[in-house]
Amino acid sequence: MSNMSPAKHLLVVTMLFLSLSMAVTTSQSSVGRTMSKEDIGLKTEKLTHFHFFLHAIISGPNIDDVNVALPPPTSTTPAADALFGRVDVVDIPMTIGPNISSERIGSFQGVVAGVSPVEELTYFMEVAFIFTEGKYNGSTLVMLGRNQATMKLRELPIVGGTGIFRFARGYALTRTYSPFDTKTGIAIYEYDLYALHY
Template sequence: MSSMSPAKHLSVVAMLFLSLSMAVATFQSSVGRTMSKEDIILKTEKLTHFHFFFHVIISGPNIDDVNAALPPPTSTTPAANAFFGRVDSLDTPLTIGPNISSDRIGSMQGVVVGASPVEELAYFMEVIFVFTEGKYNGSTLVMVGRNQATMKLRELPIVGGTGIFRFARGYALTRTYSPFDNKTGTAIYEYDLYALHY
């Protein structure tokens, strides 16, 4: 049985290292590459403003806000805010006016989580505004942030979008138009969205 000489051994190791380096370089070039704005034909940045209402309905035949999880029962003193830890899933209509029968422009889909154990009633929201009308049909805007419902006017960030709103960023202002009504199981919120996009 013959043994490999040190020189031959180094040569084999060098060839293996070279092959591995080439494979990594090939993988990197096929997975990601640096691009310029011209590569994807970005146009002049513009600002779009939307004004609409969304309707939360938790009872009746047209429920659009479903409780997905409640806080676990505990033997300790409960949080001052009973909504802390509650998770709701939404698919609420967006309308031009405050009436549910107003022209619909899309829907707001996402998750709302009770995020504060005190009375300030703050929620973490991760939602997508899905537009279904006119030139915005099929485009979306994503909003993620903290909504302190006890404030008259709240601001949340717009962090992205799709379709017309690719590379979008901006903010949303929201206010309670009609507080939750226990008899009808509904509430209405007013939104102003400001989105920078190409």
Template sequence: MAKTLQNLSSTYTILITISFFFFSTLVTSETHHFSRPLSPSKHGLKREKLSHLHFYFHDIVGGRTPTAIKVAEALTTNTSMTGFGTVVMIDDPLTISPESSSKLVGKAQGIYASASQSEVGFLMALNFVFVEGKFNGSTLSVLGRNAVFSAVREMPIVGGSGLFRFARGYVLASTHQFDIKSGDAVVEYNVYVFHH
């Protein structure tokens, strides 16, 4: 009887040990998650507000100091009516008014590419990098389609940095001036953005 109790005690100890390792493995695997909910206020996020920004985008492709430079094209770009396949890198000034001499509020930095074979339609991937006022050092990111000959083009805001963290909204672009000879353009932008 004593030997049977000793065997049962050993078996019981083994079962407890196995159960402990199995349970601790379950607990450990449950505590290492890929994601977790966070408190917005603990990360400095206040109540969301809507802002309207208004400025002019100067796309200068000609002259001695262009701000938009073609960096790539397809073999068939020169025979395309829409310039399909052209890729342009930009560092365009953003100003308060349409005159290039007016106050600089930022730069549009990124690329646009001719992405349509049937009309002049650009894929726009750019950041508005602000250098003035309370938004100095903050950016807005835009990714969208720009049908150049439409009176007003709407493109989405897909994010931002600084005061525009978690930004979302849209921009409306309308051509203010276009020089057919040089290819230079001044585009009016109205930006509507939710941010914290």
């Protein structure tokens, strides 16, 4: 290539580049393929409704809602009192009834972040409902969205799932059943999930 003119050299380099680009494009297009639902055993879509309670233990010996980050303090709001920027990790029991001793059906696990001033009590939630009983054992539903706790009834989207709930979509309705009790350290939330899945 040392005896080539600059124009021929550029042409050869361009041809090599185009050949390589075509090879990469060809190999990438073979990565995916169109399938039918039947190819992976998906049958009729159905709607499932769940009703249960969460017991958030925020203080005491058996905490299941742990603060992992606080925002830096400002001149007007000490960090301990600030909600905006607060991040908690949760592993909260899901039970059939509002009493913490009622039958446990799973866990509510994920990350909850404060996205508003304290007076608005708004959180962004990225959590999984992990079922541990009956035919749903080992399956999960994932919820992702904004939860404004000052509203009586809140709606959040169900964006996916695993196990029985592969390809799931739907919504969750939640309400505060019992606000945080400083004596017990517990807040109780009631959930209704509506999930479309196969």
